[in-house]
Amino acid sequence: MSVLARDRRRWLVASCVSLGLFASALDTSVNVALPTIADAFETDISSLQWVIIAFVTTSTALGVSMGSAGDRFGLVRFFRLGLLTYALAMLLLGLAPNLVVLVGLRVLQGLASAAVLSVGPALIALSFPAGERGRALGLMGGTQAIGSVAAGFAGGVLIEAFGWPVIFLGRIPLLVAALLLALVVLRDERPQRSAPQTGSRFDLAGAVALSVAVGSLLVGLNLLRASGVGATPALLLLGSAVAAASIFVYVELRAPWPVLDLSLFRRRPFTAAFLTLLFNSLGAFTIWFVFPFFVADVLGRGVATLGFFLGLQGLCSAGSAPAGGWLADRVPPQRLVTAAAATVAAALLWTSTLDAGSSVVEASLPLALAGIGQGTLRAAARTLVFNNVPQERFGTASGALNLGGSMGLVLSVAAFTAFFAARLDGHTARLVGQGLSEAAAAAPAHVEAFRETFRLGALVVLLGVAASLLAWRPVSALRPG
Secondary structure, three states: HHHHHHHHHHHHHHHHHHHHHHHHHHHHHHHHHHHHHHHOOOOOHHHHHHHHHHHHHHHHHHHHHHHHHHHHOOOHHHHHHHHHHHHHHHHHHHHHHOOHHHHHHHHHHHHHHHHHHHHHHHHHHHOOOOOOHHHHHHHHHHHHHHHHHHHHHHHHHHHHHOOOOOHOOOOOHHHHHHHHHHHHHHHOOOOOOOOHHOOOOOOOHHHHHHHHHHHHHHHHHHHHHHOOOOHHHHHHHHHHHHHHHHHHHHHHHHOOOOOOHHHHHHHHHHHEEEEEEEEHHHHHHHHHHHHHHHHHHHOOOOOOHHHHHHHEEEEHHHHHHHHHHHHHOOOOOOHHHHHHHHHHHHHHHHOOOOOOOHHHHHHHHHHHHHHHHHHHHHHHHHHHOOOOOHHHHHHHHHHHHHHHHHHHHHHHHHHHHHHHHHHHHHHHHHHOOOOOHHHHHHHHHHHHHHHHHHHHHHHHHHHHHHHHHHHHOOOOOOOOO
């Protein structure tokens, strides 16, 4: 094959994966559709939350297992199967007759999403050599971010025109196109396998233990947040998560070819990227669930302004991801990971300076900076990892990175919601004790709690900056394996 033909096929692979991830990223529109779904099925918000929980829990819990299965049985096979299952799930979800069926099918969608999101980046990394894969991974990340932004902007318009099923049925043509492209351009070019990999069964026990641990943790945290610390089911689930995690570690240390090779964490670049993404998600996700209340309750702005703020952040992330990937091919990616995480921390500190008198422009600038940092960070972190792990573990590493980011997101919602509420109550009580009425104390108390929450978020992201320094040792100095 000529160099030109090989390059063309590589970019066709990248286009195929990006199209699949773009369709997956459109799932943000489900959040927009929740009120319409509630009206259609005559249900309440407490029941409706399972539409989100079922999908996020399944996708997160199975991500590493799907990536590992792709490494074991073929990345191309699992990516095609993921796209096919995703398209089937979209069709069935669009025809769901009631909420119970809808939630059940979201589990099927989560399984397909786990395969697509874990295996897709690994396919790109396998197709491009070091020195070129950063640009491809950055373009993939940018396409994914554009999908999330497009879902937010267009979701409401489409739902109003065609009803809630359009958020599922409308993605079928994209998934079919990605599947057809996958059948034509993807080739099963597996790297040379190690002896344990070729001679061992898939680590089903490890996969089940990890899925139970992650799933129990996510559902338990959601129940705890909704029901309070004394909720018995939530505490039982959290206990089962600890038990399953212990079993998982025990199994993995003895498996000939474990579903998550814990020796990956002996590789400083992998550990640095994993921890940096985890801490970044944990700290920066405050933008998505604390900032909206600041916009409404302190700035007095409506949904349109909030949509502008979050859309701007998403567009900046989409634009910076390709640039970050391009840079990661030209400068040491570990340096870029550190710089990008520091940028996100600076953006959160900047956000913490806002108050009731801040203008739309003043509030939008730190969000734009946060978007630039996050888009660059994801592209650089993926490049760093794929440049430093064995090719036969690309799917596993990709799934692990997704797990770190998703776990940070879920923990952020649980921890920072509680922190913000506690600080808001504390500042309100202090101001009321100083003689203000509750109405007069509401805005200044909110500002103080908002500022403290974002400062804490910045501190958490700075922990990721510190973790990224683990990768600054030259690769030649790292321990093998």
